[in-house]
Amino acid sequence: xxxxxxxxxxxxxxxxxxxxxxxxxxxxxxxxxEMARRGTMTHRGGRSSGPGARLRANGYNSRVAAENxxxxxxxxxxxxxxxxxxxxxxxxxxxxxxxxxxxGRAIGADxxxxxxAAVYAxx
Numbered sequence: 546x547x548x549x550x551x552x553x554x555x556x557x558x559x560x561x562x563x564x565x566x567x568x569x570x571x572x573x574x575x576x577x578x579e580m581a582r583r584g585t586m587t588h589r590g591g592r593s594s595g596p597g598a599r600l601r602a603n604g605y606n607s608r609v610a611a612e613n614x615x616x617x618x619x620x621x622x623x624x625x626x627x628x629x630x631x632x633x634x635x636x637x638x639x640x641x642x643x644x645x646x647x648x649g650r651a652i653g654a655d656x657x658x659x660x661x662a663a664v665y666a667x668x
Contacts, residue, residue, distance in 0.1 A: 547648040547663070550625050551638055558639065563665070566645035568605045572596070573649035573664040576612075580660040581651035586616035596664050606668055611637035613663040616653075624661050643667040 552562040576599060580586055593599045597610035613634045615624045628634035643665040651660045 546621055547625060548646055551646060554629065554638060560639060560641055561644065563644060563646035566605075566647060566666070568603060569600070569645045569664050569666050570647035570649070572599050572603055572605070573647035573662045574651075575599075575649070576614075576662040576664075577649035577651040577660045580614070580616065580662065581653045581658075584653055586614055586660065588612055588614060596666070600664070600666055605666065607666045609640065609642045609667040611640055611643065611665040613637050613661075613665075615661040616658055618657055619659055619661065621650075624659075628663070637663075637665055640665060640667075 548563060548565060556562055576590060579590055588595050590599055593602060596612035597607055600607040600610050613628050615627060619627065628638065645666045647664050649662045653660060
């Protein structure tokens, strides 16, 4: 659903659709899990400074990388709506130089807070 919604916005504005990519998915999942484990929403990972560094460290040679994150009691439609209302988040979604996409989600220790990590990447 996230890829479909993201591509609907992109193609409505003349941009190429994004595609799922297994390496990027693993990185998005891992970052969402790390944020949930730490209980902190941050672009910085425990061993990385951001999405580009995480991609490269895991063998994806990214020329460009962007990331949207969120934490709270958001459903998928809610988090996508929040990102669409934010200029900075929408700028990541609308980057013309990205082609690969993944969205990771993990539940925090409280069992209620979702940690989301959307990764947009291009080679």
